[in-house]
């Protein structure tokens with residue numbers, strides 16, 4: 039089957055909302071990490087999510103998103119929505135952070151057995167189509183809420199460490215403005231890589 043017609047994809051740009059809004063709704067999850075150049079993880083993850091939605095929709099997939107603006111959405115709300123929509127896959131978009139600024143690289147996280155093939159497919163394309171090196175092997179087994187509580191194959195993608203200057207510079211690309219003007223080529227490349235991994239997962 040060419041294209042992704044009939045496939046339902048749930049895109050989950052991580053975090054969202056202000057710190058106080060997040061704490062009021064669902065604990066300390068709202069803001070995430072941040073980079074000197076890139077700024078908050080929540081904004082860059084959403085930008086990559088928009089590009090990824092474009093690629094997936096142009097391949098005729100049906101795309102849902104946990105948020106399309108900077109607002110607090112709790113983890114339970116994300117998995118509950120994906121489960122009730124009955125999507126085929128769940129794709130969570132993040133950037134990593136570490137106290138040690140030398141730690142860098144991309145990784146794809148899986149928890150359920152059925153997550154692993156999706157995580158492997160996305161990681162392979164991320165390493166082939168972006169400047170990211172892998173964090174360790176790049177493939178990580180983690181008991182994260184969105185992986186554990188989703189009823190479908192799921193992957194959580196950590197698109198580099200914003201606390202590492204090289205990864206931060208790459209994610210920042212040619213600027214932080216959203217969308218087409220100007221196009222952020224590096225974030226578009228990251229989205230394309232994830233899209234192509236999803237495509238290969240479904241189409242082999």
Ligand SMILES: [Zn+2]
Pocket residue numbers: 052053070071079132133
């Ligand atoms: Zn995150």
